[in-house]
Amino acid sequence: MKRFVLLTLPLLSACGPSYNLRVPDSLEKKLPYEARIELLEAENNLALAIDKVDEADNEIGRARDHIRRARSRQEAAEDEVDRASDEVSREVAKLAIAEAEARVEYLRARQRLSVGLRDVERLALRCAFAEFELARLHAARKAKVEGSERLDQQEFEEQVSECKAEVKEERASLAGDEKEEKTAREAWEAKKAALAKKTFDARASPYVENL
Known part of the structure; x- marks a missing residue:
């Protein structure tokens, strides 16, 4: 058990001094x-809470990579406009630019949401740590370990309940980011569909790339 506590402490220290009753x-x-x-x-x-923080960090990294690739696609599409030899090719290139721009906007909205979700998972990790400490206190009192009676169980319980309430509040605060992410994704999907339709609606079209 100490292994997980030692792994968790650096993560908790980055989140501030709250909920550190041990x-x-x-x-x-x-x-x-x-x-x-x-x-x-x-x-x-x-351990599960630690894994969720790691996955949230990984999602932010993936979003960063997706944005870089989307910008490269946008630059390539802009070059195609100048090289287009006919009106159809020029129109396809313009649709590709619009799709790339919408993709970048969606990925930026997705990254903002991912950062917010990562912060929530970090806070949830603090709650898991607080619950772990409460479980330790319950175990010590049940075993009648000397010194456990001097610890205020109510303070440990309040630490857990306050932390969970804050997690709920933080999750609710992401509603705006979730709405923006959804709107941006729908806009990108529309641009992507228009591009796919212009390129014979082929799912394997080199102009259309799924995330």
Whole structure:
């Protein structure tokens, strides 16, 4: 269990000082084996929360790469306009530019949302850590570990409930970003469909690239 705590502490320190109430490690060391087993669920939840933060970070990285590629496609499409030898080719190139521009706008909106979701997952990680500490306190008190009676269980419970309430509030605050992301995606999908239709509606068209 200590392995996950050590992995988590650097992540938590980047999120500010909130929800850092802890059970002294000296109390956990006194827990009998049976009591330690009861902490597995809280430990697993903590590990899952860490994985979600990692995945959120990876999503931001993927969005950054997608934006770079979309900009390259936009530049290539702009070059095609000048090289177009007939009106049809010129029209296809212009549609490709519009699709690329819409793609970039969508990916930027998606990245903004991903950053917000990453921040929520970081906060949720703090909640998982708080729940882990509450589980440690419950285990110590159940095993009647000396010193556990001096810790205020209500403070640990309030730490969990306050953290979860903040997560709920932060998730709700992303409604605007979610709406912008959806609108931008729909606009891009429309531009992509128009480009695909002009290039014989072929899904494998070199002009149309899915994410």
